[in-house]
Amino acid sequence: MEYITLNNGLKMPIVGTGTNxxxxxxxxxxxEVKNEIPELVSALELGYRSIDAAISYRNEELxxxxxxxxxxxxxxxxxxxxxxANEEYISSKEATRAAIDNSLKNFRTDYLDLLLIHHPIExxxxxxxxxxxxxxxxxxxxxxAIGVSNFGKNQLDDLKKFAKVKPAVNQIQINLKEPNKExxxxxxxxxxxxxxxxxxxxxxxxxxxxxxxxxxxKKYGAQVLLKYQIQRGVVVIPKSHNRENQAANIDLFDFELxxxxxxxxxxx
Ligand SMILES: NC(=O)c1ccc[n+]([C@@H]2O[C@H](COP(=O)([O-])OP(=O)(O)OC[C@H]3O[C@@H](n4cnc5c(N)ncnc54)[C@H](OP(=O)(O)O)[C@@H]3O)[C@@H](O)[C@H]2O)c1
Numbered sequence: 001m002e003y004i005t006l007n008n009g010l011k012m013p014i015v016g017t018g019t020n021x022x023x024x025x026x027x028x029x030x031x032e033v034k035n036e037i038p039e040l041v042s043a044l045e046l047g048y049r050s051i052d053a054a055i056s057y058r059n060e061e062l063x064x065x066x067x068x069x070x071x072x073x074x075x076x077x078x079x080x081x082x083x084x085a086n087e088e089y090i091s092s093k094e095a096t097r098a099a100i101d102n103s104l105k106n107f108r109t110d111y112l113d114l115l116l117i118h119h120p121i122e123x124x125x126x127x128x129x130x131x132x133x134x135x136x137x138x139x140x141x142x143x144x145a146i147g148v149s150n151f152g153k154n155q156l157d158d159l160k161k162f163a164k165v166k167p168a169v170n171q172i173q174i175n176l177k178e179p180n181k182e183x184x185x186x187x188x189x190x191x192x193x194x195x196x197x198x199x200x201x202x203x204x205x206x207x208x209x210x211x212x213x214x215x216x217x218k219k220y221g222a223q224v225l226l227k228y229q230i231q232r233g234v235v236v237i238p239k240s241h242n243r244e245n246q247a248a249n250i251d252l253f254d255f256e257l258x259x260x261x262x263x264x265x266x267x268x
Contacts, residue, residue, distance in 0.1 A: 134165075
């Protein structure tokens, strides 16, 4: 595994696993949460250590139980979760504190590695209050890093006006269909690490071209795609319900894309 150093010095695995459909009926985001989560067990066996969770996924407790019961020591895990931007969680500082405390309980831990605001909070007072609670837990060592998700430039600017702790990451959609280039440039300038959700999304012609590029490295197109992102410092959190795909998605550290192939992927 390779790591990226966040702006507060914390090291984050550059590849993690998403969990938004794990442990759910029919692998469906809206499906009922079951009592087991074989995809997570398999991800841990294959070497995934960074786990991207969220309160909205409704499976935090199940994910937390499997992590706590696994043989992987807590200090090897990098647990991310997200606070939804809705009234239940952000209407008051008490509500946000209760949500964080509950996540800590779900993960059976006394700290989370990364906590994100899942979506932009339009009400500036609520944004400020929420971030102040994040900072409070960060200062207390209960959150090792704090960040945001799906924030655009204006929303990052709003946060900047009062944030004492700069967001360490912005988790946004980044893939070949939505390259999000302008925002990526802003994040780089600001020293905020981009985390790509939905990294696997491609058009059919892009997938064919990636498969073609992969041949000379003896890699699948999906691996070329992920390597392209991590090679330029974008953290990826692909999820798969298929063990072979999970294995491929973390088998990225024995090759390097040439400058020419990087350019090819960039122009797909
Ligand atoms: N912050 C946010 O608002 C937000 C939004 C969306 C997602 N997320 C997070 O980001 C994670 C990843 O995003 P995502 O779940 O939307 O999509 P994704 O990881 O881009 O794509 C998942 C799809 O790609 C397929 N896949 C994975 N690896 C593959 C491979 N090697 N070869 C071929 N197909 C492969 C999977 O199918 P198989 O199961 O058949 O392999 C699955 O259908 C989520 O799980 C969640 O944790 C965050």
